[in-house]
Every structure is written in structure tokens, then in C-alpha cells.
Amino acid sequence: MIDQSSLETARKFLKDRGLRATNPRVLVYGLLREMGGHHSVDGLVAQLENRGIPVPRMSVYNVVTDLQHSGLIMCADCGPGRALYEASDEWHHHFVCRICMEVTDVPCILGRKPCLVPPGSAPGTVDEAQVIFRGVCYACQAKLQS
Template sequence: MDQPVHPGLTDEAIADRLREAGLRVTKSRVAVYRVLHESDGHLSVDEIVELVAARGERYPRMTVYNIIARFLGAGLVMQADAGPGRALYEIAERWHHHFVCRVCGSVYDVPCVVGRKPCLEPDASDIGEVDEAQIIFRGVCTACTSSPHHEN
């Protein structure tokens, strides 16, 4: 598992991306960006804390919440809704949607045919200005269909 899903970025490359987004460069921000980039998305705040800690840097949850809020504001990460009680975050690259398994809770990416926000326009445009449309598909994933008693 030395080589995660995405190729690693040097600290400098991450720092450049932060600066491009108009953000100050700090060690904690670089660390959070790295784990978000290397894992293939769908990280909760606590998972970020743990992954960063596994690399030898420990930061309080509050710090990660602050960082995520900044990243969200700068458009660096997107917030994926996977149901109540948990917010998942991932690097904002291609716009896509999510499939959530009712049995094991796993989250899968579902490509968006449009690929950019807001990908869908609601019927009622008099409600307000829509800038994003996120779809949650629910059902049972193939893994859980084949082994009914499997849990996560």
C-alpha cells in the first residue's frame, strides 16, 4: 500500500495548488490535501484525522474542520452527501454522484454524464439560483447482493 490510488504529490506541488486557490500554506493544510488527494475520495473528517495521524502528524478535529471549510470555500474540495450523520469530502475534480449501499453503507462514485456543475436544472427555477445538483443513488451493491449477511 505504498502507492495509493493517485500518485503522490510533493509538498511543493500541494503548496502551489493552495496558493493558486488563494490559501496560506501550512503543514496541516498540506497534510489534509495530501490524504484527500491520495485516497480516492469519500473521506469523513475523522478519517482524515486518522490518515494524517498515520503519517505521523496529529491535528485536532477542529483544525481539520477549519481546513475543510476553507477548502470548500476555495472550491478545492467538494462535499458529498451520503446520508444523514456523515459528510464526506473529496478533491473537486470531475463532478460526479454517489451510490450508497443500504446494507453495508459503502459509497461508490457514479460518473456524471455532464461532468460539471450544476449538471441538472430543476423544474422550479423560481425557488432560487441553483449552482449544484448532487444525486444520491440508493440500493444494494453487488457485493451485498451476493453475500446477504456481509457487513461493510
């Protein structure tokens, strides 16, 4: 129920990083690559369930944590609430609609970290700057006017 080439690619990428290509890892990473976009842990669990491949919730939590540490996936900073993960190959930021809460990727000017440094003195060494753009998406603006 998951695209075979996505699973193959997932398996390869896992091994390239020295990670054991276990079933949950291949499935979760393959699914994230196949679907694209931003997904919560429980969303992934439900998606796998729907496709007839039940995976324990805890396993998905373990997988996303491991994959994130290896840099294969990233956690999208979108403010408080559930964590959203995405399989992404390059550094970017996010736009969040205040109405529908939809998250959209926004390219980073530099494309590498850190793309911004604090003005003046920071309280530590900065290695990454995540930007969250907030506003109202065009779809919601259209709905508001009707």
C-alpha cells in the first residue's frame, strides 16, 4: 500500500546513514517521502492504519526521533501544539495560516544554517534560525470576503 520505489529509497537512505533498516523505519520514512508535506505522529499512525499496515504509536515516536537525529527528516517549527515532521532535503522555513492553520514551505534565502544571526549579543552559540511566517493564506482570504 506504499509506493515501492519510496520504500526502496527509504531503505537505501537509512543504510547510507548507518541506521538499521527496520520495518517501522522504512515504512514511516517511505510514507513521509511518498506523501510529502507536514505530518503529526498520530497522523502517520492513522495513515498507516488506513493502509492496512498497523504500526504502534510508540514505534513511530521512536522512529521520528531517530530519523530527526540523523537529519533524514526535520521537525517543522510551527508554534505550540503537536510536532509536525517532514522528509526534506533542504533547509527552509514555514508559513502558517491563522485561519486554517495550514503549513506551507517557504524557501530560505541562503538555503543553509544558520541563515540568520541575532543582532547584537546572543545568550549562546546559534547554529540554526527557524522562521515562522504568520498571516492569512489566499484561500482563506477568498472565503472571508464571500
